[in-house]
Amino acid sequence: MTIQYVFELLGTSLFAISGALIANEESKPDWFGVTFIGFVTAIGGGSLRDMLLGSYPLVWVSDVTFLYAILAGIFLSSIFYSLLLRLPKTLLLFDTLGIALFTILGTEKALGFGIHPVVASMMGMFSAVMGGVIRDVLTNRVPVLFQKEVYATACLAGGLLFVWLEHLGLNRDYNFILSGSLIVAIRIIAVNYGLSLPKFIREQPSKK
Amino acid sequence: MTIQYVFELLGTSLFAISGALIANEESKPDWFGVTFIGFVTAIGGGSLRDMLLGSYPLVWVSDVTFLYAILAGIFLSSIFYSLLLRLPKTLLLFDTLGIALFTILGTEKALGFGIHPVVASMMGMFSAVMGGVIRDVLTNRVPVLFQKEVYATACLAGGLLFVWLEHLGLNRDYNFILSGSLIVAIRIIAVNYGLSLPKFIREQPSKK
Amino acid sequence: MTIQYVFELLGTSLFAISGALIANEESKPDWFGVTFIGFVTAIGGGSLRDMLLGSYPLVWVSDVTFLYAILAGIFLSSIFYSLLLRLPKTLLLFDTLGIALFTILGTEKALGFGIHPVVASMMGMFSAVMGGVIRDVLTNRVPVLFQKEVYATACLAGGLLFVWLEHLGLNRDYNFILSGSLIVAIRIIAVNYGLSLPKFIREQPSKK
Numbered sequence: 077m078t079i080q081y082v083f084e085l086l087g088t089s090l091f092a093i094s095g096a097l098i099a100n101e102e103s104k105p106d107w108f109g110v111t112f113i114g115f116v117t118a119i120g121g122g123s124l125r126d127m128l129l130g131s132y133p134l135v136w137v138s139d140v141t142f143l144y145a146i147l148a149g150i151f152l153s154s155i156f157y158s159l160l161l162r163l164p165k166t167l168l169l170f171d172t173l174g175i176a177l178f179t180i181l182g183t184e185k186a187l188g189f190g191i192h193p194v195v196a197s198m199m200g201m202f203s204a205v206m207g208g209v210i211r212d213v214l215t216n217r218v219p220v221l222f223q224k225e226v227y228a229t230a231c232l233a234g235g236l237l238f239v240w241l242e243h244l245g246l247n248r249d250y251n252f253i254l255s256g257s258l259i260v261a262i263r264i265i266a267v268n269y270g271l272s273l274p275k276f277i278r279e280q281p282s283k284k
Numbered sequence: 285m286t287i288q289y290v291f292e293l294l295g296t297s298l299f300a301i302s303g304a305l306i307a308n309e310e311s312k313p314d315w316f317g318v319t320f321i322g323f324v325t326a327i328g329g330g331s332l333r334d335m336l337l338g339s340y341p342l343v344w345v346s347d348v349t350f351l352y353a354i355l356a357g358i359f360l361s362s363i364f365y366s367l368l369l370r371l372p373k374t375l376l377l378f379d380t381l382g383i384a385l386f387t388i389l390g391t392e393k394a395l396g397f398g399i400h401p402v403v404a405s406m407m408g409m410f411s412a413v414m415g416g417v418i419r420d421v422l423t424n425r426v427p428v429l430f431q432k433e434v435y436a437t438a439c440l441a442g443g444l445l446f447v448w449l450e451h452l453g454l455n456r457d458y459n460f461i462l463s464g465s466l467i468v469a470i471r472i473i474a475v476n477y478g479l480s481l482p483k484f485i486r487e488q489p490s491k492k
Numbered sequence: 493m494t495i496q497y498v499f500e501l502l503g504t505s506l507f508a509i510s511g512a513l514i515a516n517e518e519s520k521p522d523w524f525g526v527t528f529i530g531f532v533t534a535i536g537g538g539s540l541r542d543m544l545l546g547s548y549p550l551v552w553v554s555d556v557t558f559l560y561a562i563l564a565g566i567f568l569s570s571i572f573y574s575l576l577l578r579l580p581k582t583l584l585l586f587d588t589l590g591i592a593l594f595t596i597l598g599t600e601k602a603l604g605f606g607i608h609p610v611v612a613s614m615m616g617m618f619s620a621v622m623g624g625v626i627r628d629v630l631t632n633r634v635p636v637l638f639q640k641e642v643y644a645t646a647c648l649a650g651g652l653l654f655v656w657l658e659h660l661g662l663n664r665d666y667n668f669i670l671s672g673s674l675i676v677a678i679r680i681i682a683v684n685y686g687l688s689l690p691k692f693i694r695e696q697p698s699k700k
Contacts, residue, residue, distance in 0.1 A: 406559075
């Protein structure tokens with residue numbers, strides 16, 4: 077429980093860092109704008125999941141520690157700004173660990189509401205990716221979710237593995253590590269080899 | 285009840301098809317992106333209505349059949365993609381039947397919460413049109429809602445007729461058909477004759 | 493109570509006017525589009541706050557008077573359109589009074605949920621500014637929130653002052669006036685002197 081709580085705070089902080097960096101890259105906003113977008117990136121996915129589930133109070137509303145974790149992340153990203161930009165692989169790793177963690181925790185929480193396992197996996201994926209979607213919408217960009225290499229798909233796959241292994245009765249901690257690793261593995265492999273999902277329609281019918 | 289359930293699933297499926305087609309037209313995303321946008325288009329309006337009403341659990345969260353209806357719609361729109369694009373009038377009819385159905389069902393559900401009939405009609409309209417608004421926001425477009433011919437207005441008119449006839453004590457099924465037909469009629473006439481609502485301000489004051 | 497209710501209605505109406513004017517400036521939509529955007533601007537911030545708090549029913553859902561206040565605002569902004577555009581300072585004053593009122597009322601409401609005072613201040617700020625953010629997202633613009641002079645920051649400062657003075661035991665009405673005045677003062681001074689918050693990163697590291 078305590079380790080999980082620390083991980084959750086850490087994941088929130090990492091998401092705030094990625095939000096702050098991307099916000100700054102875009103439009104050079106002031107401190108408030110960066111903090112706001114970092115905050116929304118960090119809590120958006122989990123908040124949407126909880127609002128879809130009707131799970132109140134929201135985590136960050138009832139526990140101010142999450143707010144401090146976000147502010148710490150944004151402060152750190154200000155101090156180590158140049159360094160972070162020079163370490164894209166480290167950032168990618170952080171981000172990947174963050175989405176893996178959020179997916180599994182979100183899936184597990186949704187399962188606790190007694191909903192269908194496939195819907196629970198979607199809730200897990202939402203936890204991980206919707207903060208970034210909201211960030212992109214606020215900064216007026218097409219969400220990277222719809223353009224980038226296998227990203228949300230990796231989360232969904234991990235969530236589905238989790239609910240399946242849970243159904244089979246696997247020990248929860250092993251399941252956590254296995255399903256999380258699947259997300260990390262898919263994401264890292266997809267980025268390294270430039271893999272992407274097939275296009276919905278390969279040829280334009282108008283060109284026929 | 286059973287017929288209504290089938291209609292709801294069918295409407296959800298039709299909305300997913302229209303979402304998938306529009307998503308693909310825009311930015312040629314991969315399978316995941318198209319499915320995601322189709323899903324959001326299909327469940328966005330009803331989910332927003334329920335979250336505004338505080339009506340939990342959301343329909344698609346508690347009943348996985350809606351998810352299957354969406355996936356079926358997206359699968360069909362992949363197979364019949366060229367055909368569908370060649371049948372814009374059929375698509376328009378499907379879409380119009382979908383918004384009529386969603387408006388009346390949404391208005392009726394909102395009325396069940398004991399809220400003011402005018403607000404209930406707005407909730408019905410939201411059920412029908414907000415999925416498309418969310419789809420447009422996610423694909424970084426100005427919602428067609430704010431540009432297109434009498435669209436949401438038709439829904440609002442149908443919702444208002446429904447609550448009025450309900451108030452007068454008309455049999456619910458007759459009311460359903462009458463109010464739904466009003467929506468279909470307004471929409472079809474508006475499209476056929478290129479009707480639109482008056483502009484908010486006709487002349488630019490700066491040009492005076 | 494009654495005075496506060498009148499103020500709330502007035503604030504809602506003012507927000508609808510500002511929403512309608514900005515919507516019309518953008519894309520010359522029809523009456524429905526302007527009304528829709530005015531409505532969303534007016535109730536968006538408070539609705540988001542209540543949905544984050546899980547506070548149901550939403551104010552405008554249970555009390556149709558707010559809808560009438562919005563419609564009145566939009567009707568007035570249609571009649572006095574040219575006049576309003578010629579009085580930008582008056583508009584600014586209205587807007588500033590509106591955000592001050594909404595921030596303090598929102599902070600107070602959030603405090604009633606027993607949440608941390610800093611989170612309550614954020615909820616107050618959300619009440620004031622998120623309606624405008626949603627309006628900007630719907631009209632496909634980067635939210636002014638992330639570009640404009642000290643705006644949301646003024647709200648946050650006022651909210652924090654309110655929870656602090658509340659903690660110190662100050663009479664609620666005095667507190668209301670004091671904290672609200674701080675918001676108005678910061679905003680007016682910032683606009684008059686063209687003040688803005690420091691950029692998150694002053695120099696581009698890539699230019700070094």
